[in-house]
Amino acid sequence: MSTQILIPFFITAVFLVAAGITLAYMLSPKSFNLQKQEPYECGIPTVGVTWLQFNVGYYTFALLFLIFDVETVFLFPWAVVMKQIGLVGLVEILIFFFILVLGLAYAWKKHALVWQ
């Protein structure tokens, strides 16, 4: 029944992918030079090794920034309909704020805001 209708789907899917790869392999012009081996970095030759270790502190900062960035995005829709939803909306946004502030306080207490 309808499971049999799926067979052309799968054949087409496999065929399309295979055809794409094979055609690209056969038709594409091939040229090799040393620059192609290098990692892409704004077109400028790279300085030093690319396998650097970053300070993990960057990630915590980026994450914290992201959280509060997203929070502002959530505030906008609320601000647009603030008058219509009234008190309920205000209480809800305050609860939302409260939990977020707790998150910030948690990060503060765990010394995530100190640059080490």
Next chain:
Amino acid sequence: MLLQYLSLMRQEVSLIFIAVLVLICELTVNQRYKKVVIPITLVLFGVHTILGFVPFDGGKLFGGMFATSHAQALMKSVLNVGVFIILLQSVAWLKKEVNFQKSNEFLILLFSTLTGMYFMISSGDFLMFYIGLEIASIPMAMLAAFDTFRSKSSEAGIKFLLNSALSSGILLFGISLFYAISGTIYFDDLPLYFSPVSPLFALGFIFFISGLAFKMSLVPFHLWTADVYEGSPTIVTSYFSVISKGAAAFITSILLFKVFFNQLYLWKDIIYLLSVLTMTVGNLFALRQTNIKRFLAFSSISQAGFILLGLVNVDSLGVTAIIYFILIYILSNLSAFGVVMAIANVTGKEEIKDYNGLYKTNPLLSLTMMLAMFSLAGIPPTAGFFSKFFLFTDAAKGGYYWLVFIAVLNTIISLYYYLLVVKAMFISPNEQPIERFRSDIYTRTALLITVVGIFAVGIYSPIFEYIRNIIDKF
């Protein structure tokens, strides 16, 4: 308005309240009084669990995004029972030096995943379903990587995160195809748009069920399970294997029951195949395991195959049998994990051969483990027999005799490896068995609850009738 919100979402609200309370405690409570937080959380969660059983009318919120009913509240309560036992079992582990610093974080993460599962179970459209799924799975990856000093634990976390991201992608693709057919994502409207034969629907359904199968670790999609289960801390492994699997099974049964019921001809074959594969392959892999955590992981894969037996025949008896099976599975598996954890906490031993001669030194623990194994295998006086019996009855009622036959064969195979553990404890000789020890009051309470449950839930039939009555009204 606000009161209506609170009354319909009371389980979610009270759980979030407990989680926030733990977070506030973490921020304000002095290091000296930190010990008090765990017992207070336990008491609060116990009250939350008991209140969850109070019946209430269902309803819809947020324009149909959030739908709840007595049946869904019951599913959440079943999960609550499991989480309460896990909390009891985790106390001894949390009080260790390395974990005590972050014991509150463990509780918060545990409650966050449970909140996600709540929203998943009460979702009224695919958006809420997906949000719930992600709320449940991201903290779960953090829980898997909770032992930061152990590289295997981090590996488990990364593996879980990558796998859940992949499966979410597949699942979302399936949902997008449903949206392409119907132009809606609400569960109530969707069935109207699914015409009898629609290849696009079939394609979407295959993607969707594959994504869910990843979460439930059904067989062609189970490869992440053993590594994640072995790497995670034991308490998290038990959480994965009972609560997360139970929630995934609940949401699958709700979706098949509510949204895809008129496409039965299509998905009954898929579920049939998945069920047979999961039972058989899970069993065959479990036969060869020597690590007890990996062994329980594969045995839980094969148990998931049995859960699917209740889905091939979509009726209220099937859903009832699934809820009943999961309740008993939670009790028996947590009983087994409780013993594993009690031993691992004291000695750090996790191989099956370490259990040789355990009966001589720790008779009570051995008896508990034996009961758990019997219940998982489905031997009559224990509850595991009745739960499997109802699932088989339901599948047989739908005329799936071959499926029942395969399931019975698998039960016999599983009996072999469950009894291997029992043999190790009672018969195999050992010069240096695990020393005699006494676990703390929380672990003993948890094991007592599971043992009583294993006997009582099976023999006391009103529990099955109670679930059945609620599901019939669903």
